[in-house]
Amino acid sequence: MAGAESGSKKSVLFICLGNICRSPITEAVFLDIIKKKGQRDQWNVDSAAIGDWHVGGPPDKRTMKTLKKKGIENYQHVVRQINVEDFYNFDVIFGMDKQNIKDLKDIQPKGSKAVLEMLGTYDPECKLIIEDPYYGSRIEDFEEVFDHVVRCCEAYLKRIQTEAP
Template sequence: MSVKKKVLMVCLGNICRSPIAEAVFADFIRRKKLYDIWEVHSAALIGYHTGKGPDHRAMTTIEKHGITDYTHQARPITTNDFHNFDWIFGMDEDNIRELERLRPNNSSAVIELLGSYDPEEERIIRDPYYDTDIQGFEKAYIQCVRSVAAFLEKHKY
């Protein structure tokens, strides 16, 4: 048996996009029975929401799509994350710049936009945090589904 590949989803606060991306990836792991191959977590670039659960609109969105067992508490990214994860996905260009700035010199983690795998080429995962409704969360969810599916297809083991 090979060593699990580890993925970290990152956004600014770890309560909207990165938890949606983590829940989507975990759902693929569960449905495709890839427990022995993949592991996924998420983290924030800032500690403002540390310890909080995902935004209620994010939870409503993933639950609407049948992901009903997801639990999460926001946490900030750590230096160890850059050594413990094989891929670290940012949701937008600002996330990528900050991840590159924080990356230790000896980190081998691949830092990429999750949306770089989107077959519809929507590279930036929609940030719905300041929206007054749920449509932006639905958009982010759909983008994550497309991107995670394409990533897993590309990286079959």
């Protein structure tokens, strides 16, 4: 889905290095949560990569296996790289680690509306960095990412609803 075309919708973009593990898991989790809350039509949600290594391809097989195991079966995504328009189209762009945020700050155009945040700042367990499971061989690493981003997304949504006028 593209960025926020409608000013009435809230919009979030989830970023990780390659858009095959952490950010698609987070996008799928966020979409699942807002769908269950009956809020899907109030949001524009997407995910993208810092780099272009996997553009046009699917998420990692372990990502999809984890989502299915956790009950999210209809998620579809084609990897894409962040672009300049994203900084104007999304309210918040979430990075998964400090390097993502540094990279985002390096490419963010002056005057763009997007707020850059680390998703982990919302973790009630105070685990700031959402670790990249790509290089490990354990499916449990992907499941840990899933559980971590569930906590963060739920806490973020709770804060947004608390701050709403």
